Amino acid sequence: MRKRKQIKKKILKTAIPITSALILLIILFLGYQKITGSSIKEKEFLETIETNTYATIDNYVIYGIHLRLEGKITLENQVENIKLVLSNGKTELEIPWILEQEENTYNFKTSKNNNEGINLEKLPEEDLYLLIKTETKEEEKTTTKYYSVENKSIYKNLEYYTLTKNHKNNKINIEWNTYENCPTLRFKIKETTLPENVYDITIDPGHDVTDPGKTVCFNGSNIIDPDWYGNCEFGSLYKESDMNLYVSQKIKEKLEEAGYKVTMTRNTEQDRVKVYDKMGSATMANDTKSKFSFAIHHNSSGINGGISYLKGLELYVANDINFDLANYFIEEIMASASTVTSSKTQHLSENGIYQRFFTEKEILEDDVQPSNKTTNNIWYYYIREVGGVSTGATNDGRYAPTYPKNEHQKSNNTAEPYLFELGYMDNVSDLNNIINNKENYATGFVRALQKYLEQE
Ligand SMILES: [Zn+2]
Structure with missing residues (x-):
């Protein structure tokens, strides 16, 4: 028994230094890997x-x-x-x-x-x-x-x-x-895991409490403008800002159900949204490292008190892109919400897809001179500014503080922006469809994005 114990002791005596040496070697090896940042094979x-x-x-x-x-x-x-x-x-x-x-x-x-x-x-x-x-x-x-x-x-x-x-x-x-x-x-x-302040997708429900966009009075079959106080003689008051918010909330819900981390530029009817600086509608997508940025709007023909003969979906997109995702949005929203693409021909690129560039005249009329805009720049600030260098963002705060500043103007790492005009609020059939089919617009939207991300 004694002898055995001694042998054990002896083994331990030699085993300990060997193990220690091995551990030391492993530590050195791992340390070396850490220093060079690459493995030996690499x-x-x-x-x-x-x-x-x-x-x-x-x-x-x-x-x-x-x-x-x-x-x-x-x-x-x-x-x-x-x-x-x-x-x-x-x-x-x-x-x-x-x-x-x-x-x-x-x-x-x-x-x-x-x-x-x-x-x-x-x-x-x-x-x-x-x-x-x-x-x-x-x-x-x-x-x-x-x-x-x-x-x-x-x-x-x-x-x-x-x-x-x-x-x-x-x-x-x-x-x-x-x-x-x-x-x-x-x-x-x-x-x-995503840091708290990093998101997959940003949604901008267009307009806010101070700027409702288009407002109409509607009773299911007739549309008129609200009175001077913003009240309706008949029917109910519909504000574009609220409609944008409701659809955006539905889209957010469905994207979250699909597993994405989503943020919005505003969450209530009462929120105010700034455009630039930190977390503005033109900067939030990049502040949060989102990959996509979607602005949700509803259209109007711009005729005061008039009824729009135009109806249907318009999707405004950036310069120099392929229309794969845009086409999916058009197809899926049309199918899901039983709507059509707009018959508007101005700025039309392809069925339902629009690119609105600055004209020479608009550049000359730009109130900030010398203007750094060109006819290759997209007119919609939301698309132009979110895309940074890719979309030719222009707002650099030259005449600060009155001139807006986009912190990501020169960024080469930005979200891909899209701006939706889901339907005309001054068209009876569009307005009925928007009110009754919010959920289906959102369903089509999410299906399209999923389809795009699953391709290739
Ligand atoms: Zn709008």
């Missing part, structure tokens, strides 16, 4: 990257759920196969791009439109590097080379939270030069 992969030639990135912008970038690379020799990839040696995703070749120089961009490019919602939870991959075949042998990218844009690192899905989010840190041996652009993707 480091091995990064060592294979070319060190004499880099691509340059001249511009990169997040708009909604997409990152688009453009740049160029000049190679020593012609290559057979050239690709843009996100890779760590283990996982590799090919990024579609538009490539223009001039001899050995390749100019590239990820997309033509602002709401296309790298879909940040679809990236795996890993660390990935943006690289140019070339393949050259020489006598049956294929040589693969990776080239890294150098930041020549005016922007620095970016941070993106993915939309909430099954109560989960990823945080994506898009960071330059995380590896000492060459310039890099790393996408560090990790699961996280």
Whole structure:
């Protein structure tokens, strides 16, 4: 018995230092990983990257759920196969791009439109590097080379939270030069929970207590303007601001049921909403890092006391985008709320989808001179300002404090905005439909967004 105890003691005596040494090694290894920010495998992969030639990135912008970038690379020799990839040696995703070749120089961009490019919602939870991959075949042998990218844009690192899905989010840190041996652009993707002040979606129920928008008196079959005091001789009073709020609340409820974290620029009929500064209707979506921003309005023909012959849905969208999501909104709201697209032709781009740009005359009449607006700028401040650099936001507070300031005017990381005119309040059939079908407008809206996010 005694002898056994002694052996045990002896084993313990040697085992303890060995275990301690091992633990120490593990700590050192983990520490090393932390210092370099990349694992050994990743480091091995990064060592294979070319060190004499880099691509340059001249511009990169997040708009909604997409990152688009453009740049160029000049190679020593012609290559057979050239690709843009996100890779760590283990996982590799090919990024579609538009490539223009001039001899050995390749100019590239990820997309033509602002709401296309790298879909940040679809990236795996890993660390990935943006690289140019070339393949050259020489006598049956294929040589693969990776080239890294150098930041020549005016922007620095970016941070993106993915939309909430099954109560989960990823945080994506898009960071330059995380590896000492060459310039890099790393996408560090990790699961996280949304910070309290970060949201998926912002809704702006148009107008507020001080500005009701269109008001009408309606008894189910006749519409007239309220009297000078804002009262109705017959029927009930309908304010656009309240109608916007009711539909927005329904949309919010349904989006939350679908799992999204949603905020609104106002929550009651009595709220006042400012446009600029912090948490204004033009800034809140970006203050809260929302991916989408939706303004909900109801239309009117602008004829005082008149009845509108126009009716139906109008969706106002930004410049330089594809209409995938816009088309889903039109289709799904029409189907769900039994409405039609508007017959208005002014500013019409496609069935129900409108783009209202500034005219030369409007720019000249701009009360703030010199105006920094162009005919490529969207007239609706809500769309123009929310989109930052993508939509050519203009309000920079030059004549502060009277001139409004958009803190996100030059931002390359913004929400994608849409402005809805759900129907005409001075059209009897539209107004009846809006009053009786609020829920269905919201249902169509949410279906459209779900459909868009599930595509690709
Ligand atoms: Zn309105």
